Amino acid sequence: MKKKKVTIKDVAKLSGTSPMTVSRVINNHPNVSEETKKRVLNAIEKLGYRPDADARAIRTGKTNRIGIIVSDIRNPFYSEMVGHIEDVANEKKMFITFSDTSRDVDTEKRVFEEMIHMGVDALIIAPEGFEIEHLSRYADRTFILSFGVHLPDLPIAEVWIDEEAGARQAGEYLKSRGVKKVELLMGNPRKFTTLARISGFMKGFGRIERLRHFRVEYGETYRYVKEVEELPEAFFCYNDLMAAGVIKALKEKGITPGKDVLVMGYDDAYIADILELTTVKIPIRKMVEIAFEMIEKNKKEKIRVEPQLMVRKTA
Amino acid sequence: MKKKKVTIKDVAKLSGTSPMTVSRVINNHPNVSEETKKRVLNAIEKLGYRPDADARAIRTGKTNRIGIIVSDIRNPFYSEMVGHIEDVANEKKMFITFSDTSRDVDTEKRVFEEMIHMGVDALIIAPEGFEIEHLSRYADRTFILSFGVHLPDLPIAEVWIDEEAGARQAGEYLKSRGVKKVELLMGNPRKFTTLARISGFMKGFGRIERLRHFRVEYGETYRYVKEVEELPEAFFCYNDLMAAGVIKALKEKGITPGKDVLVMGYDDAYIADILELTTVKIPIRKMVEIAFEMIEKNKKEKIRVEPQLMVRKTA
DNA sequence: AAATGATTTGTTATCGTTAACAATGATACC
DNA sequence: GGTATCATTGTTAACGATAACAAATCATTT
Numbered sequence: 186m187k188k189k190k191v192t193i194k195d196v197a198k199l200s201g202t203s204p205m206t207v208s209r210v211i212n213n214h215p216n217v218s219e220e221t222k223k224r225v226l227n228a229i230e231k232l233g234y235r236p237d238a239d240a241r242a243i244r245t246g247k248t249n250r251i252g253i254i255v256s257d258i259r260n261p262f263y264s265e266m267v268g269h270i271e272d273v274a275n276e277k278k279m280f281i282t283f284s285d286t287s288r289d290v291d292t293e294k295r296v297f298e299e300m301i302h303m304g305v306d307a308l309i310i311a312p313e314g315f316e317i318e319h320l321s322r323y324a325d326r327t328f329i330l331s332f333g334v335h336l337p338d339l340p341i342a343e344v345w346i347d348e349e350a351g352a353r354q355a356g357e358y359l360k361s362r363g364v365k366k367v368e369l370l371m372g373n374p375r376k377f378t379t380l381a382r383i384s385g386f387m388k389g390f391g392r393i394e395r396l397r398h399f400r401v402e403y404g405e406t407y408r409y410v411k412e413v414e415e416l417p418e419a420f421f422c423y424n425d426l427m428a429a430g431v432i433k434a435l436k437e438k439g440i441t442p443g444k445d446v447l448v449m450g451y452d453d454a455y456i457a458d459i460l461e462l463t464t465v466k467i468p469i470r471k472m473v474e475i476a477f478e479m480i481e482k483n484k485k486e487k488i489r490v491e492p493q494l495m496v497r498k499t500a
Numbered sequence: 501m502k503k504k505k506v507t508i509k510d511v512a513k514l515s516g517t518s519p520m521t522v523s524r525v526i527n528n529h530p531n532v533s534e535e536t537k538k539r540v541l542n543a544i545e546k547l548g549y550r551p552d553a554d555a556r557a558i559r560t561g562k563t564n565r566i567g568i569i570v571s572d573i574r575n576p577f578y579s580e581m582v583g584h585i586e587d588v589a590n591e592k593k594m595f596i597t598f599s600d601t602s603r604d605v606d607t608e609k610r611v612f613e614e615m616i617h618m619g620v621d622a623l624i625i626a627p628e629g630f631e632i633e634h635l636s637r638y639a640d641r642t643f644i645l646s647f648g649v650h651l652p653d654l655p656i657a658e659v660w661i662d663e664e665a666g667a668r669q670a671g672e673y674l675k676s677r678g679v680k681k682v683e684l685l686m687g688n689p690r691k692f693t694t695l696a697r698i699s700g701f702m703k704g705f706g707r708i709e710r711l712r713h714f715r716v717e718y719g720e721t722y723r724y725v726k727e728v729e730e731l732p733e734a735f736f737c738y739n740d741l742m743a744a745g746v747i748k749a750l751k752e753k754g755i756t757p758g759k760d761v762l763v764m765g766y767d768d769a770y771i772a773d774i775l776e777l778t779t780v781k782i783p784i785r786k787m788v789e790i791a792f793e794m795i796e797k798n799k800k801e802k803i804r805v806e807p808q809l810m811v812r813k814t815a
Numbered sequence: 816a817a818a819t820g821a822t823t824t825g826t827t828a829t830c831g832t833t834a835a836c837a838a839t840g841a842t843a844c845c
Numbered sequence: 846g847g848t849a850t851c852a853t854t855g856t857t858a859a860c861g862a863t864a865a866c867a868a869a870t871c872a873t874t875t
Contacts, residue, residue, distance in 0.1 A: 192861055203825050208863055216823055235617035240861035242554040243830050264579040271600035275607055283598040285586035292590055302550035429774045459744045507831055518855050523833060531853055555831035558860050
């Protein structure tokens, strides 16, 4: 049924050389005569040979694979992130081994361990609930990079988002618009990110009227706002998806976002553009570039990036 | 710097057995005495041993990897698809090797070949521009499954979407609403999918007023509708993203989608819900389940699924 | 022409695991 | 007791590639 594999030996035989010579050809080693090189390449072409990545990995220790772990690929922030990483990986002809944990901490833990053990040249994680000790146990096995979250005590690379600064801008902006009563619609209160956004916002805005935590899903805030009786002057949401839920609920109540009630999101996913949502932009593309730079140079630094206010129509 | 790898030999030494016995333990072979099993497991625990996936792959031919190739992970249809596949893969403890071709045909060709050669147990593709011969050359090397697109002449597995039937429903619906003049805002005219949706729609609706092709991006239709002078009574869009662009443009023109002009999308991505978009739902979750069923049973069939009309507010 | 050095090629061993077979020890049966 | 039977364990070789070394070839110098 399945065609048998063409190996380096087949190529060697057909081209009348040794496996080693073939290996040298496919790896562009300098000391191969033009003539044999040609013969080998012919044979490769004729047989449709391609080196076996796994065999290489086992011998050289280099896998040419980058692992990515995110908590929910359906969230535009993460699709955006993965999309950009893919762009770069394609350029460099690397493969991506991808995992989505569905925000489940146990799954997260498991796939993290498995990725380390299956062998990746670098592992990019957008940590949701990683426990510190757990992570640090493996920090010396692979190049691990935290994408977004700042974990000061861990000896791993980071491109971290200064969430405090970002949320603070949002707070200051809403304050400057004369808002007095805000309600925050946040995510998981045990996540660093959530905490940072809350505290940042408060630094910029001052006292908060109300604070609620939801699962980071569009339907959650929709249902809440739909049912709530007393509306604030403004909502600041954990991300754009949740803001989308708010907007929809408001509209159904006959309330115009941006006029009667202000709504702000976070991330600047593409729905923000579609909905004219005022939000805080995270520079994903730039972050990915920095990440690859660090991976390539094996620099285990912690680089900070700052989000930026995007004023549109809803606030 | 990097910690050296713990291998099966280390475990054997520590537990006073042979590598083969250890192998048997980790693979749950029956004939291992309880006693040695315990000793081995202890040693594994103590050393933090995990089998090397690459070594296994090379020896057994099974990689435990599933390859996915999509054209744009930022498109909600594909994030949804990948998300569901991940859910199942997680259950089965398989890894996913993922590739995004950015709709580039050459990249698509390249990663396809590379995936085949790097070794995956199955390869799920959502083909954009695959050329037939190219695909069939590899059809006997790996289990290849086309997700969505119907390629009748190719000897590969499929869970294909009956786009004609889906688009036809849309056409019939719009006709039943008394619409006379429609405009179709479609994608790449060389894609099977595009063609099927056009012809299906015409079967349901009849004569079409106008037909345009765009890159499958939100901004494209937005700019177009923004500038166009004469509006039809209804738009039927290639997907929800493009419909989102239309809606935004209409609103900016002071036109209410669903009242003055009807707008329909396709896919039923989550923005459809957010925007109250009338659309055609593709049953992704179900498709993924069928796909895995086929992969597991090694059944090279072509299963058809039918989309379903979702009436909301914009049409 | 012999010696030297540089270039090109081949050999052997190994990466971590498992398949196939061999060996050991225990148990059962006549 | 001796042999057949079974469960358990170990040995060897191999998967496909490459690193490290050795050998062969060629060109260059004296």
